[in-house]
Amino acid sequence: xxxxxxxxxxxxxxxxxxxxxxxLADGMLDSFDMLALVSxxxxxxxxRIEGTEILPENFCNLQAIRNLxxxxxxxx
Amino acid sequence: xxxxxxxxxxxxAMSQIRRGAAEFxxxxxxxxxxxxxxxxxxxxxxxxxxxxxxxxxHDGELERVYHVASDQPSLSAALGKFVESMPxxxxxxxxxxxxxxxxxxxxxxxQHGFLTHAQLVRMHRSGVQPAMKNGATNVELANMEDVxxxxxxxxxxxxxxxxxxxxxxxxxxxxxxxxxxxxxxxHDLAGILIHETTGQSxxxxxxxxxxxxxxxxxxxxxxxxxxxxxxxxxRIALWVIAGNLxxxxxxxxxxxNEDGMVDNIMVRQPEQVTR
Numbered sequence: 001x002x003x004x005x006x007x008x009x010x011x012x013x014x015x016x017x018x019x020x021x022x023x024l025a026d027g028m029l030d031s032f033d034m035l036a037l038v039s040x041x042x043x044x045x046x047x048r049i050e051g052t053e054i055l056p057e058n059f060c061n062l063q064a065i066r067n068l069x070x071x072x073x074x075x076x
Numbered sequence: 077x078x079x080x081x082x083x084x085x086x087x088x089a090m091s092q093i094r095r096g097a098a099e100f101x102x103x104x105x106x107x108x109x110x111x112x113x114x115x116x117x118x119x120x121x122x123x124x125x126x127x128x129x130x131x132x133x134h135d136g137e138l139e140r141v142y143h144v145a146s147d148q149p150s151l152s153a154a155l156g157k158f159v160e161s162m163p164x165x166x167x168x169x170x171x172x173x174x175x176x177x178x179x180x181x182x183x184x185x186x187q188h189g190f191l192t193h194a195q196l197v198r199m200h201r202s203g204v205q206p207a208m209k210n211g212a213t214n215v216e217l218a219n220m221e222d223v224x225x226x227x228x229x230x231x232x233x234x235x236x237x238x239x240x241x242x243x244x245x246x247x248x249x250x251x252x253x254x255x256x257x258x259x260x261x262x263h264d265l266a267g268i269l270i271h272e273t274t275g276q277s278x279x280x281x282x283x284x285x286x287x288x289x290x291x292x293x294x295x296x297x298x299x300x301x302x303x304x305x306x307x308x309x310x311r312i313a314l315w316v317i318a319g320n321l322x323x324x325x326x327x328x329x330x331x332x333n334e335d336g337m338v339d340n341i342m343v344r345q346p347e348q349v350t351r
Contacts, residue, residue: 027276028276028277031107035173
C-alpha cells in the first residue's frame with residue numbers, strides 16, 4: 001500500500017512534501033491537485049471522502065491528511 | 077437566480093451538493109479571495125437546482141458558466157433550466173481535468189447547445205532549473221501607468237473566449253506583485269508577459285507579442301526575463317491552445333512538457349438557442 005507521501009509525490013514529484021506545513025500557501029498543491037488527491041486517497045485506502053471534507057484545512061499538510069484519514073478509520 | 081453577495085453563501089451551497097455525491101463534478105476552481113472579489117463586484121450569480129448548482133459571472137459581453145453537480149443527470153437538468161432562463165446570452169465555460177474525466181461533462185454541455193471553441197493543454201516545467209542568463213534588454217517591469225495599456229493590449233490581441241482577460245483590478249494587483257513584464261514600442265506595448273507566483277509555484281498567465289512586432293525576438297526576451305526571475309520556482313505551469321503548435325514548440329524549447337490536463341472551452345452562441 002502506498003503511503004500518503006507516495007501519493008502526494010505521484011501527483012507533484014517536484015516537491016518535498018515532508019517539510020512543508022502548508023502545501024497550498026507554499027504553492028505545492030492547487031485546487032485541481034486537491035481533487036486528484038481525494039480521488040487517489042479514496043482508491044488507495046478504500047474510503048469515501050465526503051464533499052464537505054474537501055476543504056483546504058484537511059489537505060494543508062501531512063498531519064492534516066492523517067487526521068482526515070483517521071476519521072475514516074485509516075491509520076496512515 | 078440569486079445574486080451571490082458573500083463567498084461563504086456560495087461555499088455552503090456547494091458543500092450541500094457535494095454531500096454524498098456519487099459522481100461529483102465541479103469546474104469552479106477560483107480561490108476564495110477571487111470569489112469574494114466577484115461577489116463584491118456584484119457579478120456573481122447562482123441557480124440552485126436539485127443535485128446541482130449553476131454559477132455564472134458577468135464578464136463584459138459574456139456569461140462565464142460554472143457548475144457543481146452530484147452527477148451528470150443533475151447537471152444536465154440544471155443546465156437545461158439555466159440556458160432557458162438566459163437564451164440571448166453568449167455563454168462560455170471551461171471544463172478542466174484529465175481527458176477521461178472531461179469527456180462526460182463535455183457531452184452534457186453539448187446536449188444544451190454548447191460547442192467546443194478551443195482546447196487548451198497544460199504544460200509545466202519542474203524542478204529548479206540551471207539559472208538562465210537574463211540578457212533581456214528592453215524588458216521592464218510594468219508600472220501602474222501601464223495598466224490601461226495592458227488592458228487595451230489584451231483586448232486587441234487576445235481571444236476573450238479562450239483567454240480570461242484580466243480586469244483592471246487584477247492587472248493592478250499583478251503590477252504591484254511585480255508579475256508583469258513589458259517590452260515597449262514608444263508609448264505603446266510591443267509585448268507582455270504576466271505571471272503569478274505562490275510559494276514554490278508559478279503560473280504563466282499570458283505571453284504575447286503584438287502582431288506587428290512578431291519576428292523581432294521580443295517573445296524570447298520576455299521569456300528569458302521571466303525564467304531568470306522565476307529561477308527558484310520548483311514548478312512553472314501554463315495553459316496553451318492545443319492547436320497552437322508553434323507556441324507549444326517554443327514552450328518545449330524552454331523546458332516545458334505537457335502534463336495531460338486539458339481545458340475544453342465550450343461556447344454557447346445566442347443564435348443557437350432553440351426556443
